[in-house]
Amino acid sequence: xxxxxxxxxxxxxxxxxxxxxxxxxxxxxxxxxxxxxxxxxxxxxxxxxxxxxxxxxxxxxxxxxxxxxxxxxxxxxxxxxxxxxxxxxxxxxxxxxxxxxxxxxxxxxxxxxxxxxxxxxxxxxxxxxxxxxxxxxxxxxxxxxxxxxxxxxxxxxxxxxxxxxxxxxxxxxxxxxxxxxxxxxxxxxxxxxxxxxxxxxxxxxxxxxxxxxxxxxxxxxxxxxxxxxxxxxxxxxxxxxxxxxxxxxxxxxxxxxxxxxxxxxxxxxxxxxxxxxxxxx
Amino acid sequence: xxxxxxxxxxxxxxxxxxxxxxxxxxxxxxxxxxxxxxxxxxxxxxxxxxxxxxxxxxxxxxxxxxxxxxxxxxxxxxxxxxxxxxxxxxxxxxxxxxxxxxxxxxxxxxxxxxxxxxxxxxxxxxxxxxxxxxxxxxxxxxxxxxxxxxxxxxxxxxxxxxxxxxxxxxxxxxxxxxxxxxxxxxxxxxxxxxxxxxxxxxxxxxxxxxxxxxxxxxxxxxxxxxxxxxxxxxxxxxxxxxxxxxxxxxxxxxxxxxxxxxxxxxxx
Numbered sequence: 001x002x003x004x005x006x007x008x009x010x011x012x013x014x015x016x017x018x019x020x021x022x023x024x025x026x027x028x029x030x031x032x033x034x035x036x037x038x039x040x041x042x043x044x045x046x047x048x049x050x051x052x053x054x055x056x057x058x059x060x061x062x063x064x065x066x067x068x069x070x071x072x073x074x075x076x077x078x079x080x081x082x083x084x085x086x087x088x089x090x091x092x093x094x095x096x097x098x099x100x101x102x103x104x105x106x107x108x109x110x111x112x113x114x115x116x117x118x119x120x121x122x123x124x125x126x127x128x129x130x131x132x133x134x135x136x137x138x139x140x141x142x143x144x145x146x147x148x149x150x151x152x153x154x155x156x157x158x159x160x161x162x163x164x165x166x167x168x169x170x171x172x173x174x175x176x177x178x179x180x181x182x183x184x185x186x187x188x189x190x191x192x193x194x195x196x197x198x199x200x201x202x203x204x205x206x207x208x209x210x211x212x213x214x215x216x217x218x219x220x221x222x223x224x225x226x227x228x229x230x231x232x233x234x235x236x237x238x239x240x241x242x243x244x245x246x247x248x249x250x251x252x253x254x255x256x257x258x259x260x261x262x263x264x265x266x267x268x269x270x271x272x273x274x275x276x277x278x279x280x281x
Numbered sequence: 282x283x284x285x286x287x288x289x290x291x292x293x294x295x296x297x298x299x300x301x302x303x304x305x306x307x308x309x310x311x312x313x314x315x316x317x318x319x320x321x322x323x324x325x326x327x328x329x330x331x332x333x334x335x336x337x338x339x340x341x342x343x344x345x346x347x348x349x350x351x352x353x354x355x356x357x358x359x360x361x362x363x364x365x366x367x368x369x370x371x372x373x374x375x376x377x378x379x380x381x382x383x384x385x386x387x388x389x390x391x392x393x394x395x396x397x398x399x400x401x402x403x404x405x406x407x408x409x410x411x412x413x414x415x416x417x418x419x420x421x422x423x424x425x426x427x428x429x430x431x432x433x434x435x436x437x438x439x440x441x442x443x444x445x446x447x448x449x450x451x452x453x454x455x456x457x458x459x460x461x462x463x464x465x466x467x468x469x470x471x472x473x474x475x476x477x478x479x480x481x482x483x484x485x486x487x488x489x490x491x492x493x494x495x496x497x498x499x500x501x502x503x504x505x506x507x508x509x510x511x512x513x514x515x516x517x518x519x520x521x522x523x524x525x526x527x528x529x530x531x532x533x534x535x536x537x538x539x540x541x542x543x544x545x546x547x548x549x
Contacts, residue, residue: 034371039440040414042486043374062371068291075371100299103367106334107327109298117291144323149289182323210322217322 005055005089005245007267009260012250016046018257020053026268028089030057030247037078047086057090057201057247058082059170062104065124065138066111067097075099076131083132090201090245092137092170093128095121095158108141112149113157122164129165137200138162139170142220143179159195168200173234174226174249178207178218191233196241204234204267205249223252226263235270243271289315302331303364335363338373339380343403346384346396348459358387374411378404395450402456402490405443405481409488412441417484417537423530432511436504436539441483444538446476446498453479453492460490484537491536496521497529501538 006026011019019029029050036047050056060079063071083091096108111117129135138161140154152160158169171194180187206224210217226234226248238244248263289297297315301324318324339359340347347355362383368376381400390396417439423431447453451472456479458464458472478493480501493501499520503513517524533539 035374037372038374038411041411041441041483043411045414045486068295072370097295099371100295102369103299104369104371105299105302105331105367106338106371106373107330109295109302109327111291111294112289114291120291144326145318145321146323147318210326213322217326219326 006243006271007264008055008057008245008247009264010247010250011047011050012254013043013046014254015257015260016050020046020050022054022257022261024261024264024268026271027264028055028057028245030059030090030249032061033058033079033082034060034062036082051086055089056086057092057245058086058088059139059247060091060093061106061108062098063093063124063128064097064099065093065128066095066109066117066121067100067124068117068120069100071124071128072099076128079128080131080133083134090137091132091134092139092201094139094141095154095161096141110141110143110145110147112147113152113154114149115151118152118157118160118164122161125161125165125167129167135166135168137168137170139172139203140175140179142172142175143183144217144219146183155190155193155195159198162195162198169195169198170201170203171199171237171244172203172205172249173237174203174205174207174230175220177227177230177233178220181215181218187233188236191237192240194237199241199244202234202237202244202246203249204230204246204263221252222249225255225259231266234267238270238274243274246271302328303367305364331367332360332363334373335368335376336360338368338376339363342374342377342407343380343400344462345403345456345459346400348462349393349396349399349455350390354389358384358389361387374407380404395452395455398445398447398450398452399456399459401445402452402479402481403460405445405479406460406488406490408443409441409481409483412439412483415440416541417482418534418539418541420531420534422541423534432509432514434510435507436510436513438501438505439482439484439538439540441488442480442501442538443482444478444480444493444498444501446478446493446495448476448495451475451477453477453490457490457492480533480536480538482537489536491532493532494521494524494529496524497533500529500533504539 005028008028008030011029011031036043094108098105098109161167176190177187204226205222206226207218208221208224209215210219246267248260250260301315301319336356336359340355362380366379381397381404384390384400385397451474454472478495478498480493481490496517500513500517503516514526
């Protein structure tokens with residue numbers, strides 16, 4: 001492995017004690033920094049305790065980098081304080097917007113990938129990286145709408161952002177699967193073309209079917225185990241690009257910690273088996 | 282002619298998209314090509330996720346209110362609040378500062394006169410939970426002082442301390458019994474329907490709540506306003522001439538209501 005991070009888990013308050021105690025080799029934890037932007041109290045104390053034992057990743061959901069506005073300087077400052085305090089191994093955000101004209105929409109909203117948007121988002125990522133004093137990784141979101149007016153494919157857009165800003169990419173394989181299903185493209189083809197050298201982190205999560213439309217509309221709900229089809233895509237991806245820190249992402253319908261740990265062990269095994277395979281090739 | 286998305290500026294796209302996310306009336310939807318997105322089934326995913334994110338946060342932040350009204354009622358009320366009052370920042374642990382006042386004038390809550398104040402105590406709990414870490418003033422520090430010294434001391438409430446007196450209703454008891462999901466309502470004594478006060482704070486790791494009387498609340502109000510202990514004691518006596526000041530002080534100190542590190546010379 002090129003880094004000591006193997007497979008990681010979302011850190012949830014429900015699992016603080018088990019997460020802290022877990023000694024799996026290469027384990028790391030990821031949190032949404034927004035949940036730790038507090039003045040004090042048990043949450044921060046827990047994060048400090050867990051960080052003392054495990055590497056940490058800060059995965060932001062609210063910098064709103066794709067908004068046609070500068071990132072909120074107060075929010076960016078709070079994020080910088082967490083980065084300074086917890087020295088995370090990874091910091092990431094999304095290719096999406098959420099805060100708009102002072103209101104926070106708790107979602108990852110889409111936009112047309114135009115030349116204008118590219119320049120705006122590159123400037124926003126540059127601003128964030130300047131304040132955080134480190135590169136961040138940008139994640140491909142899930143798609144649900146056929147937006148007219150895209151001038152770039154998502155891969156072209158992400159690659160160009162990385163070229164302009166030096167940012168890395170967070171490849172969410174489940175989001176690719178969900179988007180491919182909803183938008184009607186080939187997930188495997190997308191992953192085969194994704195620029196390997198830029199991938200700093202991978203996400204795996206579960207999805208659900210829309211209540212009315214069933215498989216015609218999949219929702220990136222993070223409340224179910226990783227789907228078998230997503231595991232297959234992941235295994236093929238790792239065989240191509242080699243091991244990368246991989247997160248089992250779970251936000252809702254939380255199972256027993258051991259169930260998540262079993263998924264994490266699966267990802268860890270895929271990562272570890274890829275090294276000899278790459279060497280043999 | 283309606284502009285095409287390709288020609289909409291990113292700013293205009295985001296204005297219209299944000300407006301459409303919360304629109305419940307299709308007449309309010311802009312007549313541009315964003316309207317074409319709104320009719321796609323996928324648009325409902327964004328709409329639902331935005332409101333669900335807010336409602337989930339309110340449900341997490343107001344557990345005693347939820348226990349009193351049930352999950353369905355709480356989520357329906359929260360959705361109405363969320364559409365009117367999206368979070369102003371992404372720290373959802375702090376979302377819903379206006380929820381108690383919303384409930385106070387929310388017509389379906391009219392038959393539950395205690396609901397808004399119970400929500401206030403849920404809010405106090407969240408604020409105490411995330412407040413700055415601070416050492417509480419140890420009771421022993423006070424015991425070492427003479428009465429003359431104490432009279433001049435200014436006690437500062439702990440950063441996590443929140444308190445309120447409720448004149449008409451036993452808000453503390455109602456809140457406490459419904460905050461704890463495991464509380465056995467069957468086995469509990471009958472509630473006495475009189476006014477009650479609450480002090481919620483976090484002297485060390487965990488949030489703690491105690492019932493306090495009107496005099497204690499007056500005492501804490503005076504301390505928070507920077508008055509000396511002598512003045513705070515006068516305020517307590519004005520509120521309740523029969524107050525037992527030493528018992529009042531003992532209960533507040535034992536609860537960790539005050540911060541160590543005082544503002545007067547005696548305590549430096």
